[in-house]
Amino acid sequence: MLTVAGMGPGNLALMTPQAQAAVAQAEVLVGSKRHLAQFPDFAGEARVLDADIAGLLAWLERQRGRQVVVLASGDPLFYGIGTRLVAHFGIEQLHIIPGISAVQYLCARCGIDMNDIWLTSSHGRAVDFDTLARMPKVAMVTDAHCGPKAIAKALLARGVHACWLVIGENLGMDSERIHRLRPADVSAQYAMNVVVILHER
Ligand SMILES: C[S@@+](CC[C@H](N)C(=O)[O-])C[C@H]1O[C@@H](n2cnc3c(N)ncnc32)[C@H](O)[C@@H]1O
Numbered sequence: 453m454l455t456v457a458g459m460g461p462g463n464l465a466l467m468t469p470q471a472q473a474a475v476a477q478a479e480v481l482v483g484s485k486r487h488l489a490q491f492p493d494f495a496g497e498a499r500v501l502d503a504d505i506a507g508l509l510a511w512l513e514r515q516r517g518r519q520v521v522v523l524a525s526g527d528p529l530f531y532g533i534g535t536r537l538v539a540h541f542g543i544e545q546l547h548i549i550p551g552i553s554a555v556q557y558l559c560a561r562c563g564i565d566m567n568d569i570w571l572t573s574s575h576g577r578a579v580d581f582d583t584l585a586r587m588p589k590v591a592m593v594t595d596a597h598c599g600p601k602a603i604a605k606a607l608l609a610r611g612v613h614a615c616w617l618v619i620g621e622n623l624g625m626d627s628e629r630i631h632r633l634r635p636a637d638v639s640a641q642y643a644m645n646v647v648v649i650l651h652e653r
């Protein structure tokens with residue numbers, strides 16, 4: 453059985469007991485170096501998850517019959533590897549264990565109501581900045597190409613000055629930092645982050 457386990461944002465206290473139990477029973481663990489490092493005592497086979505997803509899928513095909521657990525950051529189906537695995541294998545062949553997404557975690561830390569939030573990502577896609585500037589509340593998982601500075605610049609270019617950017621860096625880790633800034637004040641480089649945009653209307 454192929455299991456996809458949500459890691460939560462960054463430390464084991466935020467990973468569900470069910471996901472931790474799946475790892476304890478795994479023969480093979482697949483994950484980023486950061487995620488694999490959370491399990492230094494894992495005695496089975498470990499495979500580093502990199503950008504070669506086609507290679508991973510072909511390799512997973514050959515592991516049928518083994519207890520394989522793929523570690524996904526946050527929640528597997530929120531802009532995560534889970535979506536690709538469901539598309540390839542079908543949900544009948546998978547067990548997906550949900551996790552706390554980085555966005556959920558940031559909202560919880562800041563008391564941000566999630567009911568009316570527009571969720572998006574810059575990973576591997578062109579960001580729709582016009583929609584982003586129009587929506588009252590947005591949460592975005594970012595990447596190296598489009599982070600807080602690019603978002604702030606795009607908002608300012610559309611005349612949006614009176615909003616807040618809540619930037620959550622390295623959430624759930626010792627190095628966690630949360631900033632609440634106006635677009636004009638976003639100038640630094642940030643470590644791994646998610647951004648919530650709160651428009652004032
Ligand atoms: C491929 S997306 C995966 C999102 C993940 N599935 C989730 O539910 O949070 C990776 C992005 O999630 C965000 N992310 C994941 N973990 C994070 C953390 N601990 N702190 C801040 N951002 C995080 C970053 O924007 C990162 O570039």
